[in-house]
Structure formats: structure tokens, C-alpha cells
Amino acid sequence: MSLTVEHINKSFAQVKAIKDLSMEVQEGTIFGFLGANGAGKTTTMRMILDILRPDSGRVTWNGKDVREVPRRNWGYLPEERGLYPKMRVDEQLLFLARLNGLSKQAAEKELTEWLDRFQISANRKKKIEELSKGNQQKVQFLATILHDPTILIMDEPFSGLDPVNANVLKEAFLEMHRRGKTIIFSTHQLEQAEELCQDIVIINKGQSVVQGSVREVKRQQGRNVARLKLDNDPEASWLDTLAGVQVTRRREDYIEMHIQANLNPNVIVEAALQHGGIISRFELTEPSLTDIFIEQVGAFALPDAPSAELSA
Amino acid sequence: MSKKTVATRDRETPAQNVPEQGQTSVAVSAGGAAAQNTLRNIRLIIGREYKNRVTQRSFIITSVILLVLVFLAAFIPTIGQLIKAGPTSPTSQTHIVVVNDAGSVAGLTDTQLAATIGTTLNGTTGTQTAGPPAFALSFSPSHALADLQQQVKSGQLDILLVLDRAPNQDMRFTYYTTNSSTNDPNLSTVQALTQELIFLDTAHRLGLTSQETQHLGAAPDLIVVQTQHSQATRSQSESAAGFVLAFAGVILIFISIQIYAGIVATGVAEEKSSRMMELLLNAATPFQLLAGKIVGIGAACLTQMGCLVVVGIGALLLQTPLQSALFGTHAGSFSQYLTGVSIPFYLLFLLYFLLAFFLYAALYAGLASLVKRQEEIQSVIMLPILLLSSGYVLFFFVVATPDATVTKVLSYIPFWTPMLMMMRLALGTVAWWEIVVTIALMLLTILACTWFAARLYRYGVLMYGQRPGLGQLLKLVRMN
Numbered sequence: 158m159s160l161t162v163e164h165i166n167k168s169f170a171q172v173k174a175i176k177d178l179s180m181e182v183q184e185g186t187i188f189g190f191l192g193a194n195g196a197g198k199t200t201t202m203r204m205i206l207d208i209l210r211p212d213s214g215r216v217t218w219n220g221k222d223v224r225e226v227p228r229r230n231w232g233y234l235p236e237e238r239g240l241y242p243k244m245r246v247d248e249q250l251l252f253l254a255r256l257n258g259l260s261k262q263a264a265e266k267e268l269t270e271w272l273d274r275f276q277i278s279a280n281r282k283k284k285i286e287e288l289s290k291g292n293q294q295k296v297q298f299l300a301t302i303l304h305d306p307t308i309l310i311m312d313e314p315f316s317g318l319d320p321v322n323a324n325v326l327k328e329a330f331l332e333m334h335r336r337g338k339t340i341i342f343s344t345h346q347l348e349q350a351e352e353l354c355q356d357i358v359i360i361n362k363g364q365s366v367v368q369g370s371v372r373e374v375k376r377q378q379g380r381n382v383a384r385l386k387l388d389n390d391p392e393a394s395w396l397d398t399l400a401g402v403q404v405t406r407r408r409e410d411y412i413e414m415h416i417q418a419n420l421n422p423n424v425i426v427e428a429a430l431q432h433g434g435i436i437s438r439f440e441l442t443e444p445s446l447t448d449i450f451i452e453q454v455g456a457f458a459l460p461d462a463p464s465a466e467l468s469a
Numbered sequence: 470m471s472k473k474t475v476a477t478r479d480r481e482t483p484a485q486n487v488p489e490q491g492q493t494s495v496a497v498s499a500g501g502a503a504a505q506n507t508l509r510n511i512r513l514i515i516g517r518e519y520k521n522r523v524t525q526r527s528f529i530i531t532s533v534i535l536l537v538l539v540f541l542a543a544f545i546p547t548i549g550q551l552i553k554a555g556p557t558s559p560t561s562q563t564h565i566v567v568v569n570d571a572g573s574v575a576g577l578t579d580t581q582l583a584a585t586i587g588t589t590l591n592g593t594t595g596t597q598t599a600g601p602p603a604f605a606l607s608f609s610p611s612h613a614l615a616d617l618q619q620q621v622k623s624g625q626l627d628i629l630l631v632l633d634r635a636p637n638q639d640m641r642f643t644y645y646t647t648n649s650s651t652n653d654p655n656l657s658t659v660q661a662l663t664q665e666l667i668f669l670d671t672a673h674r675l676g677l678t679s680q681e682t683q684h685l686g687a688a689p690d691l692i693v694v695q696t697q698h699s700q701a702t703r704s705q706s707e708s709a710a711g712f713v714l715a716f717a718g719v720i721l722i723f724i725s726i727q728i729y730a731g732i733v734a735t736g737v738a739e740e741k742s743s744r745m746m747e748l749l750l751n752a753a754t755p756f757q758l759l760a761g762k763i764v765g766i767g768a769a770c771l772t773q774m775g776c777l778v779v780v781g782i783g784a785l786l787l788q789t790p791l792q793s794a795l796f797g798t799h800a801g802s803f804s805q806y807l808t809g810v811s812i813p814f815y816l817l818f819l820l821y822f823l824l825a826f827f828l829y830a831a832l833y834a835g836l837a838s839l840v841k842r843q844e845e846i847q848s849v850i851m852l853p854i855l856l857l858s859s860g861y862v863l864f865f866f867v868v869a870t871p872d873a874t875v876t877k878v879l880s881y882i883p884f885w886t887p888m889l890m891m892m893r894l895a896l897g898t899v900a901w902w903e904i905v906v907t908i909a910l911m912l913l914t915i916l917a918c919t920w921f922a923a924r925l926y927r928y929g930v931l932m933y934g935q936r937p938g939l940g941q942l943l944k945l946v947r948m949n
Binding site: 248 | 506510513514517520521525740743744745746747748749750751752753
């Protein structure tokens with residue numbers, strides 16, 4: 158039971174947007190879809206939803222082509238929010254829910270329940286354009302889930318929300334997870350992905366760079382992170398020459414370095430002692446997703462100049 | 470990528486997923502599953518579009534303004550007549566006093582002269598309609614002239630006509646009137662009178678007998694034979710009504726199609742710029758969205774037009790009692806236009822109007838889906854606007870010859886059919902099969918245009934980049 162993307166390719170005019178992308182999302186999991194701006198996240202999501210079709214490759218849900226899957230099984234939260242600005246909240250949501258196959262009565266019932274949960278019942282009869290941005294986002298979220306879809310595709314669901322509203326949405330998110338929905342969401346906030354996702358994929362320029370469970374991804378990196386603090390030698394310039402060690406940043410409180418998986422961390426301690434250092438802190442930790450993301454993507458994914466070299 | 474590969478590779482069914490399939494950028498939405506709910510979805514979309522439109526403040530305000538304008542416009546002929554009737558009490562007569570300084574005119578006695586003048590002014594029957602004659606005639610001796618002139622000046626008397634003779638014995642007339650307008654409605658009547666009197670007087674002085682004079686003045690024996698069948702079956706009032714209706718109908722079609730199809734185009738662009746489209750495409754197919762939008766907005770616009778027509782006809786029907794109250798006998802010339810044309814004409818007009826709306830709305834919607842922002846709509850719908858306008862211009866070229874071959878041929882071209890058939894129905898002859906054929910042609914064109922529009926739509930709605938050229942468009946439309 159899973160959503161499977163197999164070797165999809167997609168080009169727009171001369172630009173190859175997606176190159177041989179494969180991934181698998183297990184049913185009932187939260188799947189993080191990470192990548193820089195212009196990496197192809199939205200394009201891939203549209204292909205999963207069959208709004209766009211891949212030039213080659215296929216997308217299947219439980220072995221069935223997504224084209225065959227009834228529309229009401231899908232819930233889509235587009236990246237750029239889209240609602241009728243002059244339509245009332247309840248009319249808008251009922252229209253979309255019914256268009257997605259719900260009966261009028263069922264739609265009304267769901268609507269009342271969810272408006273309550275999101276504490277926006279008072280806005281029921283207001284027009285969308287009269288709502289605050291946070292409330293608009295909530296309504297947009299409701300538009301995605303009201304028809305009780307099996308698979309939720311959410312493009313940047315948390316962007317532009319204040320912490321309080323982000324938390325309300327995160328709760329709803331986890332509620333959908335508890336109900337057994339399969340959730341795919343893209344984000345820039347990697348802490349969020351780390352917190353919510355079982356599996357992730359990082360894509361760059363339309364290609365998968367890293368994927369798997371969050372733990373696997375971290376382990377795949379084949380290295381760990383060490384943090385060292387020497388009271389008498391804050392720079393510890395000798396670290397730069399140590400084999401198997403790569404200093405990533407020198408902070409006021411510690412020096413952070415990547416160490417190769419096969420390197421015994423004791424080597425660092427020994428070297429520090431040899432250099433007469435007084436160790437006040439030494440710890441081993443896993444790399445954060447942010448580290449991995451920046452390492453895999455950051456070096457060349459400048460958001461403003463992505464497409465010049467993308468030509469096929 | 471080469472253009473050739475696109476054209477050929479994309480004919481392959483998507484299900485085969487041939488690895489080297491062409492690189493296309495066609496946006497497509499779910500087929501099978503969503504299509505099952507086509508009718509249900511279209512109904513939902515129609516409902517939303519209709520309700521959204523008729524509850525929109527701008528729509529309501531425009532409707533009210535139009536209703537008021539139509540209502541007032543219906544009173545224009547009556548008001549015109551009221552103005553024409555002058556400041557005098559409309560039911561009263563025009564008083565005319567004749568002062569005869571010319572002596573014997575045409576050898577007639579005073580009584581005979583009075584009878585001749587009265588007949589010429591008020592028509593041959595004297596009382597052609599119920600009620601008093603339009604002119605009340607009296608004679609005055611010439612010593613009262615100064616007094617009478619004063620009466621005309623002060624408005625107590627409408628017209629003073631003085632007859633005398635020039636040195637060569639020709640008759641001369643002096644016409645005093647209260648009417649300051651340049652288009653004095655009484656002037657032509659009085660002119661006719663003076664011509665008649667001069668004719669009789671001159672004939673008498675030339676020594677002709679009254680019988681010879683009558684013979685000379687007899688109306689020519691001219692028989693008008695109208696060979697066109699249609700004219701023979703049409704009464705005068707029907708022809709007049711046909712002309713008014715042909716013009717009104719064509720102008721109505723031209724303006725309302727422009728406006729209503731424009732509303733459809735704006736609706737599409739709105740949905741696209743608000744990114745509503747992405748949500749909708751997940752729930753419905755492009756065809757359902759397009760059909761629902763066109764029918765929904767069309768229904769809203771028809772509602773508006775229906776209100777206008779009901780108010781307009783109601784106001785026109787009001788004119789008959791109103792005019793008879795104001796002018797007594799001069800009633801109801803305009804409502805005769807309405808009743809002079811049969812019900813089938815109105816039904817056909819409605820049908821052609823609807824067909825024109827669907828045809829142009831589909832084109833407008835398809836093309837509008839290509840724009841990024843609403844401001845760009847005008848530039849993409851240039852082509853249908855040109856088609857519509859050319860029909861409008863053609864109408865004025867062929868309106869004088871409704872039964873000419875060129876008119877017939879042009880009226881078969883679906884983009885122009887509604888306007889030109891309207892005109893032919895109102896003014897010319899149309900065989901029943903011509904109506905059937907033109908409607909069939911229009912339906913076929915509507916199908917083709919809707920298909921074309923749905924193609925553009927499914928491609929256009931998700932294309933936020935640059936606008937494609939015409940060649941690229943045609944290529945896209947051919948893709949599967």
C-alpha cells in the first residue's frame with residue numbers, strides 16, 4: 158500500500174524540470190518533500206495529482222495509475238493559495254466539498270465540525286477577502302481536507318503562518334495522520350520535516366539527491382557531527398589538518414565538524430590533548446537535516462539563478 | 470526539442486508510457502473518474518457561477534441602471550409626440566383664421582372657398598377619425614387684421630393666414646403662427662393649402678372649367694407591383710416593425726454578446742489568477758469547468774436580459790393607453806411594431822442569441838485561459854471580437870438587400886449567422902430549411918469551438934509563463 162513514483166521525467170519547453178525521479182510513500186505516513194526553490198517540488202506534486210502528466214514514467218497508488226484513482230481520494234493544497242475572494246467561507250467550502258463528491262448534508266456536517274476545531278466558526282458567513290491571512294490559510298486547509306481524502310498533497314502548508322496558527326495547523330495535520338491519511342508535504346522549514354516526517358526526499362534540480370527515513374538519511378551521510386570546545390584555544394587551527402575531519406563552523410560556544418563514520422572520535426580528543434588543549438565540551442551528534450540539505454543542495458542552488466544551466 | 474517529435478509522439482496514448490515519449494507541456498486533468506460525475510459537477514459549477522454572478526453588487530447595480538434606462542427609453546416616442554404636439558392642450562384643435570384680401574378666389578363663393586380650405590386642411594373626409602377635425606377654421610374681414618395679428622402674438626390664436634394678390638394678380642399668402650420651431654408641423658399643411666389655392670385660382674384665370682381643372686389635378690394612375698413574394702405578404706406595419714426589430718436585434722446581439730462573453734472571459738482569468746484553477750482541476754475536468762462556467766454565467770446574463778425585455782415590453786405596452794390619454798386618436802403606433810411581428814420571430818431571435826452566446830463565450834473562455842492577468846484579456850480575445858464586429862459591419866452592408874444571394878451566403882457563416890439571419894427573418898424571406906441548416910451549422914461550430922476551447926483551457930490554466938504564439942497554440946490543440 159503505497160504511492161509510487163517511478164522514473165518520471167518532465168520538461169517545459171527547453172527546460173528539463175524533473176529528471177528520472179523515483180520515490181515511494183508508504184500509506185499512512187507523513188512524507189517530507191524537500192528542495193530549494195525551483196527544484197521541481199510543485200511540478201512533481203502536480204504530476205502526482207494528474208494535473209500535469211509526466212513525459213515518461215508513471216505514478217501509481219497501490220499499483221493503480223493515479224489517473225484511475227477517484228478524484229475524491231485526493232486533497233490538494235496548492236502552493237499559491239487559491240480561493241474565490243468574494244465568496245463566503247461556508248459557500249466556498251461546501252461547493253468544493255460537493256464538487257469532490259460529498260453530499261450536501263455530509264458536507265455541512267463536516268464543515269461545522271472543522272470550523273469549530275479551527276475556531277473560525279464566527280467567520281462562517283464572511284467573504285474570504287475579509288479574513289486575516291492566518292484564517293485564510295485555515296480555510297484553504299479545510300478546502301483540502303473537508304471531503305475526507307485518503308491522500309493529502311500539501312505544497313508549503315506552513316509558509317506565512319504565525320507560530321500560534323502554525324501550531325493549530327500542525328495539530329490538524331497530526332489529526333489527519335492519526336486518521337490514517339497519507340500525507341505528502343513540501344517545506345523549506347527542515348526542523349518541521351524532522352519533527353513530523355517518517356520519510357523524506359531531498360530533490361535538487363529535478364533529481365532526487367537523498368531519500369529514505371529520516372534516520373536512514375542521516376546515517377546515509379556516512380559521518381557524524383562532533384562539537385568541540387577548548388577553553389585555552391578557541392580557534393584550534395590544527396583541526397583543519399586532521400585527516401577525516403572537516404570543520405563546518407567555528408562558533409563562540411563550540412567548533413562544529415563533520416567526522417567520517419570510520420574515524421574513531423577519540424582521535425580528536427587525543428589530538429586536542431596533544432596540542433595542550435583544555436577540553437570543556439566534546440559531543441557526538443547526528444547531522445541535522447539542515448546540514449544535509451545545505452551540503453547536498455546549498456552549494457549550487459542559489460534561488461535566483463537556477464534555470465540557466467538546466468537546459469536539456 | 471524538435472516540433473516534429475511533439476506532433477507525432479503525443480498521438481500515443483498516455484497509458485502506454487513509452488519512455489521516449491515527447492517532451493510536452495500539456496496540462497491535463499483526470500479523465501475517467503471525474504468524468505463519471507460530469508453532469509453533477511457541471512450542475513454544481515453552474516449553480517455557483519449563477520449565484521456568484523447575480524449576487525455580485527456590480528451586476529445588480531448595472532442591472533438596475535439598465536432597467537431604468539430601458540423603461541425610460543420606451544417613453545421616448547410618446548415624449549417625442551408630446552413635444553411635437555406643441556404647448557397647446559393636446560386634445561384641442563388648431564385655430565386658424567383666414568383673412569381674404571384677394572377678392573374672389575378661383576371664382577368660388579365664400580362658402581365654397583371655406584369648404585375647399587377646410588377639406589384641404591382636415592383631409593378629404595373632413596372627419597377622418599373620431600373627434601373634432603385638427604383645424605378649426607374661421608374667416609375674418611380685413612379690418613380686424615391688426616387685432617388678429619395681436620392675438621397670434623399673444624398666443625390666443627394659433628394661425629393667421631392672409632390672402633391677397635400681387636400686382637400681377639397672382640395670389641400671395643402671409644402666414645402668422647405662434648409656433649417658433651423651425652419644423653412647424655402645420656407649415657407643410659398650410660403650404661399644401663396655398664399650392665391648392667394657387668392652382669385653382671390660376672386655372673380659373675386661364676379660363677378652364679371646374680371639370681377641366683379637376684381633370685388637370687387628378688392623381689396619376691400609378692400601380693405599384695411588388696414582385697418579391699415577401700413584400701406582398703407583409704403589411705406596411707409589419708415591414709416597419711421588421712426594420713426596427715432587425716436593427717434593434719442586431720445591435721442587441723452585438724452589444725450583449727460582447728459584454729456577456731466578456732464576463733465569461735473575465736471569470737476564467739479571475740480563477741486563473743487566484744489559482745482557484747488548481748483546486749478545481751483536482752475535482753473537475755476542464756470540460757466540466759468550461760461548460761459550467763459558460764452555462765452558469767449565460768443563465769445569469771439571460772436573467773438580466775429577461776428582466777430588461779419584460780420591463781421594456783411592459784413599458785411599451787403602457788404607451789398605448791398613455792398615448793390615447795394624451796393624444797386621443799394618435800394612439801399606439803409603437804406597440805403596433807411589437808404585435809406586428811409573430812411569436813416565432815421572437816423565439817428564433819432567442820435561439821440565435823443563445824447560440825451566438827455559446828459560440829463566442831467558448832472562444833472567449835478558451836483564449837482567456839491563456840492570460841496571466843486580467844488586464845491581458847483584451848489582447849487575446851482580439852480574434853473573436855473581430856469576427857463579431859465584422860458581422861455587425863456586414864449587417865449594414867446587406868441590410869438593404871435581405872434577399873440577395875450574397876446576403877444568403879454570408880448568413881450561413883456561423884459566426885455571422887445570428888445577426889444576418891435576424892435581419893433576413895425580419896426583412897426578407899427565409900425558408901424553414903434555411904433556419905434548420907444555419908442552426909445545425911452553428912451547433913457544429915459550437916461543438917468544434919468548445920472542443921478547441923477545452924483544449925486551450927486545460928493547457929492554459931496551468932501555464933503561468935509566456936503566452937504561446939498562434940502556431941504553438943494550434944500544435945497544442947492537436948495534442949492528445
